[in-house]
Amino acid sequence: MADEHAIGFMDSGVGGLTVVKQALKQLPRETVTFIGDQARLPYGPRPSAQVREFSWQMATFLLKQDIKMLVIACNTATAAALPDLRAKLKIPVIGVISPGSRAALKASHSKKIGVLGTEGTIKSHAYRDAILTKDPDAQVIELACPKFVPLVESNEYRSTVAKRVVAETLRPLQTSGIDTLVLGCTHYPLLRPLIQNVMGPDVTLIDSGAETVNGVSFMLDYMDIANTQATKTYPDRFYTTGSADQFAAIARDWLDQPNFHVSQTTLGGDR
Known part of the structure; x- marks a missing residue:
C-alpha cells in the first residue's frame, strides 16, 4: 500500500536542508514538508526546556500538515526533545x-x-x-x-x-x-x-544528517509507510519563521533548485 503523506522535517534554520538534500536524493518518491525556525535561532545557547517548547511548536505545525513521520533535522533539538516528542506522538520520530x-x-x-x-x-x-x-x-x-x-x-x-x-x-x-x-x-x-x-x-x-536519511529509509520500509507510487504525489513544501528571501537564497544554492520557493509562517509565541 502506498502511503502518500509527507515526511516532516524540522530545524532551527536552514541547516536541516542538508538532511532534506539527502532525502530528495535517496527517497525521490517521498514528499518533504519542512519548517525552519529562523526567527528564533540559534537554538544552541538556549536552555533545553525552551528548545523542547520550540520543538513541540514545530512538531505541532507539521502534524497539522498530516505528516506520516517526523525527522528532527537539528542536533540541538534532538538532544533536548527527542524522548519527549517520541512519547507524545503516534508517528515515528527520528533524530540525528x-x-x-x-x-x-x-x-x-x-x-x-x-x-x-x-x-x-x-x-x-x-x-x-x-x-x-x-x-x-x-x-x-x-x-x-x-x-x-x-x-x-x-x-x-x-x-x-x-x-x-x-x-x-x-x-x-x-x-x-x-x-x-x-x-x-x-x-x-x-x-x-x-x-x-x-x-x-x-x-x-x-x-x-546524511546518515539519518538511511534510518528514515529503513523505517519507511519497516513500518510499511513508503510511497510506492512511480512518482511524488504532492509537491514539497518549505516554511520558515524568518526571512523567506534569506532562506531561499541559501536553499537555491544548496539544493540546486533555481525555482525554490519558501513560505513565511509563525509558530506559537514567536520571540
Missing part, C-alpha cells in the same frame, strides 16, 4: 544523533572521535553518551562551535571570514589525534570543505 554516532564508530580506526556541535548539543553530551554506550573503549573529544551557525545563516559559509573562523575554532582539535569528526549540527555540512581543509585528508568527516 544516534545515526551520526553509529557512523562515527564504523568509520574510526583509532576510536578517537571528535564531535563538533552547538553549545546546547555539547553541553548535553548526547553524542559522547551515544558513542560510549555503543563502544565504552572509544575516546570522545567534544568542541562547541557557537560561531558556525551564524556564518551559515548569514550566507557567508564560503567567505574568507568563514575560513578564518573555522581555522581558529578547530585549532584545539588539530593535535588531538582524532581520525573521525562528527559534524554534530545540520548547519555544519555547508562548511564541510573548510572543515576538511583545516583537519586534513586523514580525518573522516561524518555528516549526521
Whole structure:
C-alpha cells in the first residue's frame, strides 16, 4: 500500500536542508514538508526546556500538515526533545544523533572521535553518551562551535571570514589525534570543505544528517509507510519563521533548485 503523506522535517534554520538534500536524493518518491525556525535561532545557547517548547511548536505545525513521520533535522533539538516528542506522538520520530554516532564508530580506526556541535548539543553530551554506550573503549573529544551557525545563516559559509573562523575554532582539535569528526549540527555540512581543509585528508568527516536519511529509509520500509507510487504525489513544501528571501537564497544554492520557493509562517509565541 502506498502511503502518500509527507515526511516532516524540522530545524532551527536552514541547516536541516542538508538532511532534506539527502532525502530528495535517496527517497525521490517521498514528499518533504519542512519548517525552519529562523526567527528564533540559534537554538544552541538556549536552555533545553525552551528548545523542547520550540520543538513541540514545530512538531505541532507539521502534524497539522498530516505528516506520516517526523525527522528532527537539528542536533540541538534532538538532544533536548527527542524522548519527549517520541512519547507524545503516534508517528515515528527520528533524530540525528544516534545515526551520526553509529557512523562515527564504523568509520574510526583509532576510536578517537571528535564531535563538533552547538553549545546546547555539547553541553548535553548526547553524542559522547551515544558513542560510549555503543563502544565504552572509544575516546570522545567534544568542541562547541557557537560561531558556525551564524556564518551559515548569514550566507557567508564560503567567505574568507568563514575560513578564518573555522581555522581558529578547530585549532584545539588539530593535535588531538582524532581520525573521525562528527559534524554534530545540520548547519555544519555547508562548511564541510573548510572543515576538511583545516583537519586534513586523514580525518573522516561524518555528516549526521546524511546518515539519518538511511534510518528514515529503513523505517519507511519497516513500518510499511513508503510511497510506492512511480512518482511524488504532492509537491514539497518549505516554511520558515524568518526571512523567506534569506532562506531561499541559501536553499537555491544548496539544493540546486533555481525555482525554490519558501513560505513565511509563525509558530506559537514567536520571540
